[in-house]
Amino acid sequence: MGKQSTVFICQNCGSQYTSWMGRCSNCNQWNTLIEEIKEEKESVGGEKKGKMQLLSLSSISSEKITRIATGFSEFDLILGGGIVKGSLILLSGEPGVGKSTLLLQLVQNLLNNQEKFQILYISGEESPEQIKIRAERLENSDKNLTTDKSLLVASETIIEKIITSIEEEKPSLLIIDSIQTVFSEKLNSYPGSVSQVRFCANEIMRAIKRLKIPTFIVGQVTKEGIVAGPKVLEHLVDVVLQIEGGEAQDFRLLRSLKNRFGNTDEIGIFQMGERGLTEVKNPSAVFLDEHESNIPGSVKTVFLEGKRCLLAEIQALIVPNYFPPLRRTATGIDYNRLLLLVAVLERRLGLKLQNKDIYIKVSGGLKLQDPAIDLAVCGAIISAYQNKVLSNNIVMVGEIGLLGEVRGVSQLNKRIKEANKQGFKNVYSSQSYKNLLDIQKVLNRD
Ligand SMILES: [Zn+2]
Secondary structure: OOHHHEEEEEOOOOOEEOOOOOEOOOOOOEOOEEEEEOOOHHHHHHHOOOOOOOOOHHHOOOOOOOEEOOOOHHHHHHHOOOEEOOOEEEEEEOOOOOHHHHHHHHHHHHHHHOOOOOEEEEEOOOOHHHHHHHHHHOOOOOHHHHHOOOEEEEOOOEHHHHHHHHHHHOOOEEEEEOHHHOEOOOOOOOOOOHHHHHHHHHHHHHHHHHHOOOEEEEEEOEOOEOOOOHHHHOOOOOEEEEEEOOOOOOEEEEEEEEEOOOOOOOEEEEEEEOOEEEEOOOHHHHHOOOOOOOOOOEEEEEEEEOOEEEEEEEEEEEEEOOOOOOOEEEEOOOHHHHHHHHHHHHHHHOOOOOOEEEEEEEHHHOOOOOHHHHHHHHHHHHHHHHOOOOOOOEEEOOEEOOOOEEEOOOOHHHHHHHHHHOOOOEEEOOOOOOEOHHHHHHHHHO
16 A cells, blocks of 8 residues: 555545645645545445435334443443443543553453453553553452453554454454554554544444444543544544543542433542552542541532532641742642632631632542532631631532622532531531621631
8 A cells, every 4th residue: 555545634624635734725724634545436436326225214123222231330320321232432531540450340340240251352552461460460350350261362553453353253342452552554644643543443433333342442641631532532432431530649530421322421439449440439438538627727518520419628728928929729629719719718808818828628639620619618718717617517518709709509409418418417508608708707606
């Protein structure tokens, strides 16, 4: 195959070029050229005269969706009840977050629970020896995984070879780790480029849809942002799962961003240990650190993550600043959000924070996006500032406006329920606090 067999097409205007350019000379857009294999003109013309196959709806047998349980109840929940046969699932996440670990554990579960199950695990990231070492380190790493013949491992990156093997082996489950390492020699683009990722994923999809093989493909995401992969593949695959959590954090959130066979917005929570990932059955209890609670600067809150309500503790530390510049540190909440709340506290409550360093931290290493945590952040700062302990039995939920008013939040009843379930009797929200001054009244009363 020479260079003539491929063509570069601008994804913006459709112009074709024989070689890659940074900028399309027709529409002047940057980085829009993608290499594609030239269509063979004859086959297109030949099929023109053919007729479509028309079916009446009643003649089509509705296919029942069969699902395979993963052995992780959290994982099943996210998938909408298990892995759908013949579905293409993209698992994306940063390097080192635990994608391969999760998949290897899935392999173990399936081999332990399913009969006559054959799994094909193709890795372009690791050698078969490395996969074996990794597998042996995991929980439940009994005889099954490392000696059972039902797991076949290969280190391969050429897509044509992979497709041939899939067609020959017809495995019950296929895993490809990762899509960025796979490439076709028919294209001149380098592995991991948009052209290669798109082409290879299409080839995989065609093969597995025909053979009804459920398939996981791993997509790498870099810290700087998304490289060719997940974004390019989202519309192609049936399910997009994302695994989140930094290397310093034990917790991993598994989230479904797209699911043709279930709901999105579901999240599963796992804890990473030396022997792999374990499901966290009562995450709220885990996120609330066990410690003496008669220390100022601590307030609990209920936040929404996907469809779930979870509890977290917001901690604040305020110390005099003797050496400018001022320090404002936010771990687990948005930094600009903290600055805004501090400004509101200074202006509306008259807190003198201009010569104080402020540190805010969320327990459990969580990153909270929910604006409903505002009230708890303010509560923790006021408590730390006045050096007074807020009752340990209090949970605060509410968004704060620039005027210092406490606003209502979504799903308040659900949040209250979760707080009660975890043993908290008093939930303060916009219904009990009209504005921030109410927190001070509570503090002064105690
Ligand atoms: Zn163009």
